[in-house]
Amino acid sequence: MSKKPVIAVGRKLPKAVEARLKRDYDARLNAEDRLYSTDEWLALLQGADGALPCHSEIFSAEVVARLPESVRIIANYSVGYDHVDTAACKSRGIVVTNTPDVLSDATAEIAMLCLFGAARRASEGDRMVRDGRWKVWSPDFMVGVQITGKRIGIVGMGRVGLVMAARARAFDMEVHYYNRNRLSEDQEKALGATYHASLDSLLPAVDVVSLHCPTTPETRGLMNADRFRQMRDGAILVNTARGALIDEAALIGALKSGKLFAAGLDVFNTEPGGNPALAELDNIFMLPHIGSATFDTRDAMGYRALDNLDAFFAGKEPRDRVA
Numbered sequence: 531m532s533k534k535p536v537i538a539v540g541r542k543l544p545k546a547v548e549a550r551l552k553r554d555y556d557a558r559l560n561a562e563d564r565l566y567s568t569d570e571w572l573a574l575l576q577g578a579d580g581a582l583p584c585h586s587e588i589f590s591a592e593v594v595a596r597l598p599e600s601v602r603i604i605a606n607y608s609v610g611y612d613h614v615d616t617a618a619c620k621s622r623g624i625v626v627t628n629t630p631d632v633l634s635d636a637t638a639e640i641a642m643l644c645l646f647g648a649a650r651r652a653s654e655g656d657r658m659v660r661d662g663r664w665k666v667w668s669p670d671f672m673v674g675v676q677i678t679g680k681r682i683g684i685v686g687m688g689r690v691g692l693v694m695a696a697r698a699r700a701f702d703m704e705v706h707y708y709n710r711n712r713l714s715e716d717q718e719k720a721l722g723a724t725y726h727a728s729l730d731s732l733l734p735a736v737d738v739v740s741l742h743c744p745t746t747p748e749t750r751g752l753m754n755a756d757r758f759r760q761m762r763d764g765a766i767l768v769n770t771a772r773g774a775l776i777d778e779a780a781l782i783g784a785l786k787s788g789k790l791f792a793a794g795l796d797v798f799n800t801e802p803g804g805n806p807a808l809a810e811l812d813n814i815f816m817l818p819h820i821g822s823a824t825f826d827t828r829d830a831m832g833y834r835a836l837d838n839l840d841a842f843f844a845g846k847e848p849r850d851r852v853a
């Protein structure tokens with residue numbers, strides 16, 4: 531029997547995923563789910579044929595340069611791969627894959643939660659009841675923004691953006707979007723979606739802006755003070771994609787001034803941890819990067835990463851190759 535490929539695994543994965551990993555690979559698991567330092571992670575990768583990291587394991591150009599020759603594939607347990615320097619991997623002939631599709635529903639669910647949490651002041655209300663500070667009720671109390679029938683602007687109409695658009699339609703929202711590529715006429719028709727060729731056109735046209743694009747050099751800091759100025763007064767910002775898309779200081783300014791009514795955020799510039807300055811504001815609904823954190827989706831992400839490894843070690847092209 532030929533030797534099983536050795537796979538270094540970044541974090542603790544769901545039971546069923548680890549069972550399949552152990553069956554088919556010589557898996558170096560992280561039973562304690564510790565966040566490895568770069569040196570520990572590189573030590574674990576010594577002699578490994580592949581890596582199965584999450585977005586918490588950073589493969590910068592410097593880390594990639596220090597990878598042992600044996601590592602031939604990085605099969606990410608994530609759809610986002612901004613934590614991997616794909617150019618550096620390419621130049622070393624290391625294959626990189628991700629896990630698209632399987633987390634679109636779960637992430638769109640969290641985006642809807644962030645949207646409603648922001649619009650209906652969920653953090654403020656929850657804390658008030660928990661802390662025993664709920665002393666009054668009146669027609670003027672905890673009034674928020676009604677979402678039904680409003681206009682949503684989706685930035686990045688990829689897999690998650692499309693699901694978000696469909697969910698928004700269930701609340702009679704009018705869908706507007708900005709994306710590098712325009713949808714087909716049929717897709718636009720099905721979603722009743724209006725295309726904007728630029729953010730300059732999209733931002734002033736919508737009541738809610740929801741970010742669903744990856745972090746790239748072009749999108750880093752995309753939502754800055756100028757962009758917030760372009761948004762409608764009292765608009766809502768939702769981000770379930772990557773924290774790096776937002777200039778958080780500018781967002782705080784827009785929230786404090788009342789330019790924006792609220793924000794719903796699942797991702798931050800600094801993770802884990804978030805931003806204490808954001809936490810001071812009542813008009814932010816925040817979650818700790820849990821867009822894909824459902825039992826179903828976490829299993830599905832693992833199976834997808836394993837399918838990519840299986841294909842690679844069978845000499846085939848992995849379905850989700852990104853580099």
Ligand code: DGY
Nearest residue numbers: 585607608609610822
């Ligand atoms: C993803 O898959 O990119 C999620 O953000 C979790 O890493």
